[in-house]
Amino acid sequence: MSPVTMIPPGSTIGMLGAGQLGRMTALAAARLGYKVHVFAPESMDSSCGQVVAYHTQAGWHDRLALARFADDVDVITLEWENVPTETVEFLSRHVGVHPGAPVLAVAQDRLAEKRFANSLGIGTAPFHAVDGVAALKEAMAAIGGRAILKSTRMGYDGRGQVRLAPDSDLVAAWESLGADMAVLEGFVDFTCEISVIVARSANGATAAYPVAENRHRDGILDTTTVPARVTAPVAAEATRIALLMAEKLEVVGLLAVEMFVTPDGRVLVNEMAPRPHNSGHWTMDFAETCQFEQLVRAVCGLPLGSTSARGACVMTNLIGADADHWADYLAEPGTHLHLYGKGEARPGRKMGHINRPA
């Protein structure tokens, strides 16, 4: 194990990205006595900007602003894995950035992610790289059934995806995707979707949260149930996979791995994110250490906290107008409400979540 510098409470943590994940990390950091300085192109009134001590609004390629930011903070983490790797490489010349650019390079690209998983002997849906209509036709023929076409970069919450059947119009599908590079995946008839969040600190210590079961609505996470209703061997395999990926990538911080469970009990990796994850929001009220505090502990070189669940629970996302019912949720005994301070409740926008006992 390499010697690790501890960043003590009272220090300033830099946060790249200004959404709700940054906001909840900043709140957890404040509880431990840290200050947070957020760097993002968004305005001061962003979900995260509202709760932090310092804020820099600048572009990802503004080197002057980046250098000033790096000078002002003791360590940097991120809440968005699509921060340009050049930005992270530049910042790392001044101060520690966790997770680092090599982790982001894999996590930003669906093809790299799947190839990385396969290189470790971990299964994925069958997939083919696709760079145009001709390649798409060949890939559809090779997969031989239903499939999903996904842009390799910048896809989230079901965006940048088209579902295809053998008789689909492939020219229209390729054009509607609007990407230069994509991956065609065979459709997995899964019994359930699960995820495992792993924390890893710079000294190599790891801690995995219990397996979470995820249901999606319109491509967006709807509920997370813990513990997942899977067999013990499936849970053990999912945990092994997430720990192995975090170790091989040498992640410092968090790694969330989303997986499919097949009817014959195989566990296939769908995607991963090296940051706090929506399927870990249950930890805020039902785990010994919440994922946001765990991220702070990991990047500051503090001992990792216990990942045990205090009880069975369900997290439900409040999407768009769902958040208008905040008063009803507050009136429910045992329900914990979290709102993200976002202005307009547009359809599909994550406005908050609730955690309830299961």
Ligand code: AMP
């Ligand atoms: P993703 O953006 O890759 O997480 O995909 C969003 C959701 O689409 C997943 O959570 C699944 O519910 C579904 N999905 C994605 N890929 C596949 C696949 N290969 N087979 C079946 N369902 C999928």
